[in-house]
Amino acid sequence: MTEMTDVSCPLPSEQENADQAKGNPTLDSSTFIPPVPLAYPSIIIEFCDRCRWLHRATWVSTELFLTFPPPALKAISIIPLNSEETGGRFRVWLNLEGSPPQLMWDRKIEGGFPELKGLKQRIRDHVQPGKSLGHSDKKSE
Amino acid sequence: MTEMTDVSCPLPSEQENADQAKGNPTLDSSTFIPPVPLAYPSIIIEFCDRCRWLHRATWVSTELFLTFPPPALKAISIIPLNSEETGGRFRVWLNLEGSPPQLMWDRKIEGGFPELKGLKQRIRDHVQPGKSLGHSDKKSE
């Protein structure tokens, strides 16, 4: 695996120029279309920042994107919280079009952090019901 | 630094119980309030997934949260793209209340990836104008 390969990304010639150190100041950023505020399907990870769970949340995000690359998941948002009421929170939500966010994991309900296999199975059942997650998947079905 | 310290997170007693392996199935998740779809200020990182820039995007996210913990930044969303039109894209957007997303970085315009110091300065100028980013900050002002 390389950072950028011959086959995977047919770049337009403008970009080749942009790769030069000078950049391409003639591109007009006012023509850029901002991303939509909320893509579907997407994941939101809320966590207590006072409990120092940023890196755990980020790791979960990385694993979910590797298992469900776009368009299976189109976005993951990470939301650190630091108020007293949200102390100890670690929640994973799934956003599907046309319904409010669905809770995939709550640390207090489940009594701990998501074991990845289980979290992936729950998300898979919503976004790619037919997808196998490998032989580790079979045991829990 | 520890994962959870005595002083930083005064957990309610319910949570102590939830820490046990059994969890707390009597918590009623239907009472949970889903996160708002778009918090302010927040960051969106769009990138070409075919160029394998997930880990770069995730690293930038980690660094921004460490420099701008909530409420300076309330959320960061990561959006992988894999169509031909978005080949080579790496854009960082800032969402402030009451205005459309503002472009903080575009790889094609700038001719490369954000050097963190510069990206942090641009974001700082919007979300915490008086904040010093350390002595490395002074040289470029």
Next chain:
Amino acid sequence: MTEMTDVSCPLPSEQENADQAKGNPTLDSSTFIPPVPLAYPSIIIEFCDRCRWLHRATWVSTELFLTFPPPALKAISIIPLNSEETGGRFRVWLNLEGSPPQLMWDRKIEGGFPELKGLKQRIRDHVQPGKSLGHSDKKSE
């Protein structure tokens, strides 16, 4: 927290120059002292790369350094393995001076991945016996 702060890192003036884009080619790298091959205390994380556990290993590494900054831990080495005999391996070893590496975690023995709290307690007992890992620490003692 910033990437580089006024107080934490009193840089010599040579470095200030080196921060410029041109670099400092007059520094003589032949005078640089290579790092010692094996510092103590240190951690080694071995894992099966075919099981795609790189990001899990890297996350564990990040958490251990945040809880045990140097000199409590002086180095962490990550070793991906991809032979048939090492299929499914996830082991964490502790290197202390004067003794062979001590096993802190083995996925097959323990029946799963390290829950961070438990792994940190085991390592703490060797490298910083008096250190509190926070209130989450007390329950399991």
Next chain:
Amino acid sequence: MTEMTDVSCPLPSEQENADQAKGNPTLDSSTFIPPVPLAYPSIIIEFCDRCRWLHRATWVSTELFLTFPPPALKAISIIPLNSEETGGRFRVWLNLEGSPPQLMWDRKIEGGFPELKGLKQRIRDHVQPGKSLGHSDKKSE
């Protein structure tokens, strides 16, 4: 990509049992062979921890393993430093069998952090001279 797939990791039946929650306490860890202290080829990343470069170092490690999976690189060690003399240090070393570590990057000499493409090219020239790093590779040759 899944965390564990049908084809990539033919686990022995002992391991299937170990996957159960109870673990496999009858495995005799005294028979485990500790990893060799220094595998070749391998990378060492030294950095100033007071400059908060842990996440940058970790990200570089992740990228190098994705481009040079084992056996091209067999280990990466991360060494945080926090003394005054090592203020501002960010060095990447390559260990090849039979020679002392070779410097691949020094922040003070180069005047900044490694741009990944360049660092990968330098390492590639030593560990996999014939390997293409993709079309982004060609421009700088």
